[in-house]
Amino acid sequence: MFLNSELCVSGLSSDIQNDLIKSIAQVIRDEIKSEINFCEMSVIADETPDISHREQMSVIFRYLTKTGIEERFVGFFDVTLERGADSYRKVY
Template sequence: MMCLELIAEFDPFLAKHVSNHGNHGKGHTNYLSHFTYEEFIKLMAVKVQNKVVEKIIRARYFSISIDSTPDIGHIDQLSFIFRYVNSDGLPVERFLCFFENVGHKSQNMADAVFSILKKYNLDILYLRGQSYDNAKNISGVYSGLQARICEVAPLAYFIPCSAHSLNLIGSYAASCCKEANSFF
């Protein structure tokens, strides 16, 4: 209910509905069960995703950045972030969706990328960049995810994620320092 009340602050129609029917106490029907507000949230998510996809298609060329992270249930999820240039000429990054991780094999991950692009009607031939961490199954030149995508979209150049590279550099630098190793 709190989520709906927050969203209602920005949506006059929903604000009116919540004020007329929300939290009048026991015995009053308000049609705001958890099923109802989850449906509202899903509908809004689809609307936002469709707007993001429209902008990506309008921009024509785009790049992707994919990373995996466990959710609250400890299930690994792939997050898909798209980067494109808007009509003002400014670069924009937008999160589009999560996709349940299909494993760590590059072919499975490539299939997931192709599936997401197909689901949102994004043509892979307009993919101009890809950025991931430096794991071999992803960044491998011959059989990694980036190589599999380049087979289909040869202009989708791979750029290693600098945040992951910086993390690796920091880890290596810390491991070289005897004092830091003995302290931690």
């Protein structure tokens, strides 16, 4: 019996690919959380504008494990809104 190609899932749709990426990212985040649970760690944060003049902050965790020092990239975060003149006026 031959399979109907319409019933087969190819995994090429953007929805499936995005779901896979989100699932993999969650597994990686959970692994990092379990590694740093009982470690002393430092956070490295650096901010830079991208080509569209939006401020991007990169965050990295550095910690010591039984096998040595580990560095894990956490992600880029858009911090453009927090840097405008309006945000400074709200403080004063």
